[in-house]
Amino acid sequence: MNKKEILEKFSADPQRYYNVNLFEDQGFERKSCNECGRFFWTLDSERVNCPDHSDDTYSFIGDPPTSKRFDYTQSWKEVESFFVKNNHTSINRYPVVCRWRDDLYFTIASIVDFQRVMGSKVVFEFPANPLVVPQTCLRFKDLENVGVTGRHFSSFCMIGQHSIPNENGYWKDECVELDFKLLTQQFGIAKKEITFVEDVWEGGGSFGSSLEYFVRGLELGNAVFTEFQGDLSNYKTLDQRIIDMGAGLERFAWITMGTPTAYDCCFGPITQKLIQKTGIDTDSSVLVPYFTEIAKNLELYDDLSQVRKNAIKTTGLSDEQINRIITPLEGIYLIIDHIRTLIFAISDGALPSNVGGGYNLRIMLRRIVSTMNRLKLKFDLDEIIDIQIDYLKNTYPELEKTREDVKEIISIETGRYDSSKQRMQKIVSKLDKEPKVEDLITLYESDGVTPEYLKEMKVISEIPSTFYAKLSDLHQSKKQKEQVNLPLEGVSDTELLFYGDDPREFDAKVLKSFENFVILDKTAFYARGGGQEPDHGDIGGQEIIDITKHGNIVVHEIKGDVPKEGDTVSCRVDAKRREGITKNHTSTHIINTSARSVLGSWVWQHSAFKEEDHARLDITHHSALTNDDVKKIEDTANSIIGKSIPVKIENFDRGTAEQKYGFRIYQGGVVPVKSVRIVSIGDLDIEACGGTHVVNTSDIEQIKITKTKRIQDGVVRIEFVSGDSAKEFVKKKQQDSESKEKEEKEKEKEKEKRIEQRQIAKERIPVIAKSLLECKQGTITVDDITMELADSGKANFCYSTSDNYDDVFHIGLGEALCKADPKLVYCGLFEQGEKIRVIVYAGEDISKEKSAGEIVKSISQILGGAGGGSPKFAQGGGIEKSRKEDAIKNAKSMIIE
RNA sequence: GGGCUUGUAGUUUAGACUGGUAGAAUACUCGCCUUGCACGCGAGGGGUCAGGGGUUCAAAUCCCCUCGAGUCCA
Structure with a gap:
């Protein structure tokens, strides 16, 4: 859908889409920008252009429009108190690692907090209405801009103001009025300074009008009125209209402080500290015009270096000033910004790695390190982390808990970068001629040597233009998931007996049968799901091959002939197998929590698999496990078994469960249902889980980790056995170790013999040689x-x-x-x-x-x-x-x- | 999930393509020289060649598996 077309349509009917009560009451004028034609609303009779094209753009730098000064922490306190005063519930931020959505790795906007994907539909679930949230959001799209433009961050706090228009919530009029009051009353910005620009927002199949509000060219917030779904030619009003107002907290702080960049007022004391340490002369007569120019020029050029060049030219800064002041400042801003993002991401359980979103974190850490090297800055990263957390915990007290974990991960990752750089240098030094495109691809794919690095090391002068094209050709093969389409229309949901009495034998009515598939009105057979393998057993004497779940319908695949529809069949569940799997499933939870307590807060379940006689759990962890780690995890797990803790199963409304237990419950991934089944082992482990579990941890008897393996960067696989299998394993292991001991003794003997032989040779050879030659x-x-x-x-x-x-x-x-x-x-x-x-x-x-x-x-x-x-x-x-x-x-x- | 690279004294490594006594540097120990303290000379100790299996008379080397490290892509 074309955004421009929607805007044209909406702007053609401003009365319907944009004119809110506030504009009437205050006497706002609607104008069209002389430069770009966009419509905006203002109280300033002299204003003729939209904020992007006005003379006063970025004039707040060095001259803020408010008498009050609020830094980052204070700004949030102001925003929060304003909205709370106006009947909003202030809720805690959600994790930056977006575990409740499969299609997002990181939380990119405050509204994401409340979106849940069910099937192909996005539904909204608000824990309160209306509400306000200081949501930390991660965005890596503009990484190049961070530190340079004065206003781009890799992570920022989006003030989320959200409301559903009903008896508690409100719609456009009240939203805009609140935002206007926030700026004028709470922050003391003059009414004339505020401009509202007409805009639209569309995404995820829905769209609506929006009003962006600007002060002196700086966009502070955007109030989106999500109202329609469909596309422009065919749309209807949403059942659930939503106010999605997102405002940048960093910008609120910046506009009241009027510092050269937003970085100067949003990171707390760390910025000044690093500037002092480096001894940069922060002469405001240099910085204010320079960064004002940068901010103004940003929209004019696509290329950032061009923006920079132009600002240097306009402000007449010398090369010496650039090298002495601007470049090191940009580096400091980048380092602080990137570390802040890493603090949030690692605290919320993400690890730098070479896969998925973890790669962004690795890139950021490498940018930090190489920036420090390039500018010869010697900063103690631990100290920066400490000072930042000390500051951030005013708003986000939860960061205190993971302070040491963040340091640990960053130090491990820094070490890895150092060694990989050494490796790259070595590979590069072995190159004897300028590599061709093919060689570059091999170097990149096999050795991780990027062409950028080669350029930096002056091995190649330019990156060949065909490089990226060739690279993407190599990786075009796409895999498609197989989708089985079964004729299930009109079949009612299966009653799941394993959540109730869970009988091993039961009678059930055949609702439908076709090919090898049988659908019953109720079943005690566990269907494959949540990493738990399906039950075995028989239906009417026919052996079951597989059991799958399609929506809420359980489909049994059997060997041999299927029973007739309408028949009643007797079913038997393989009890021994179920018992094994069940023990392994609860053991998975126990090992997961044990691993977390032994290794660190970054441990999450990555995936899991439970069979009758063995199981495995993949966890997120930065390194391979040592024997000591394994032993500690095993001991912790067995002590949980020893404590005979009851395993409690409760059902909760999803929102309630999330608020009550946090997002730790989503170890097994997103749960696409409204009501979640919470399995808790005391208060040690609480997870949303649909699997079968033992009644008490003591039922497991014993857990034995059989093998661990690093299956990809950042993921460690733990294979284990529990119950009887564990006992057998321990017994066998003992026998093995006995025979191994014997073998080792023999080896030792052989070694001794060799040493003895050597000694003989040393002593005898000269004697023999002498007497023979005589x-x-x-x-x-x-x-x-x-x-x-x-x-x-x-x-x-x-x-x-x-x-x-x-x-x-x-x-x-x-x-x-x-x-x-x-x-x-x-x-x-x-x-x-x-x-x-x-x-x-x-x-x-x-x-x-x-x-x-x-x-x-x-x-x-x-x-x-x-x-x-x-x-x-x-x-x-x-x-x-x-x-x-x-x-x-x-x-x-x-x-x- | 897929691909690629890689693993040799404490350390840095040669040897691998073309199978045939595992070699060097550095550090260490001892001795000599010197007595201005990162010097010179000599001797010595130190290697399950990541682990296992296969091929072969013979494997660090070739093949397979496992483990570790690294890296790219999805």
């Missing part, structure tokens, strides 16, 4: 070594067939002998296990004539094997031990001839 002619034997010496000028031959020595000895002896007598060929044959090995050493003078390699080849062949090597040294072997003597004879004939 003899000038004939045959001599020392310690099983036989030497046959010929007249000078001919080859000398020395051999051993003793098994008392190993390879180290033979090599050592051969080397020693050949060094002393360059015309000697040494040949060692010895048995090693099932095989026989040959080592031949040839002296310097003789090796050209009688190559060790050739000799070995020949001998090995006789022994039924093969071998090879260099002329001076070679080795080989075979399997025919009995032919040892033949082999020596052969060698002798080859050498002496």
